[in-house]
Amino acid sequence: MNTLTANELKTKGISAVEARLKVDEEVIISVRGKDLYVVMDVEKYAKLREYELTIALQEAKADVEAGRYVTESVAEHMKRVADDI
Incomplete structure (x- = not known):
């Protein structure tokens, strides 16, 4: 390089x-x-961003398939986030 x-x-x-x-x-x-x-160049940058987003989507799908997610209301979510801080 x-x-x-x-x-x-x-x-x-x-x-x-x-x-x-x-x-x-x-x-x-x-x-x-x-x-x-x-x-x-911007074309290469756009391609790298596309790869990054594809990997993020694959990781999210794997998390859902493995049960690594939480179903909760907005209020419950905000409380959980606040408690983590």
Whole structure:
């Protein structure tokens, strides 16, 4: 994965990101030697979000099938949540 320093980004701007995205799908932004951010095109980001939501749905279905859920009124739910805090 390509790495771009914050200073390079500051001096060269978005053209530095665009150039690196032509070579690799993601660009890491490094700040003071620490990798902090990842830049990618919006289509790849949307696909990753779709995968994330698909996994969340699978996990929720597995929880329902395993009986790991609670049926309760709004008031009961609010009390349970408040008691957990």
